[in-house]
Amino acid sequence: MDTKTAVRSLAALAQDSRLEVFRLLVQAGPEGLAAGDIAERLGMPGSTLSFHVKTLSQAGLVESRQASRFIYYSARFSAMNELIAFLGENCCGGRACLPAAAPLRRRRAS
Secondary structure, X not given: OOHHHHHHHHHXXXXXXXXXXXXXXXXXXOOOEEHHHHHHHHOOOHHHHHHHHHHHHHOOOEEXXXXXXXEXXXXXXXXXXXXXXXXXXXXXXXXXXOOOOOOOOOOOOO
């Protein structure tokens, strides 16, 4: 991945609604979700969803397919993985990295 592509991808994700859409599509897996389902789950009008999906699609992070009357959107996992690899490229100057950060644990109410 080149720097220009990485910047375009990061810019597309640097907005609350688009990040929510992308994360929902990642959770949905390769099958993706119908546009109406995405809009309903996120409480977003269809026209707003369309605007955000267009930006994600132009950045190469989302793809669509039509099935009957419905449009299904899915995350482009290859693009996501390329972005992650780009961000971690040359991590720690080629030396062994420290252990990855442990996921945050929620504290139980006492």
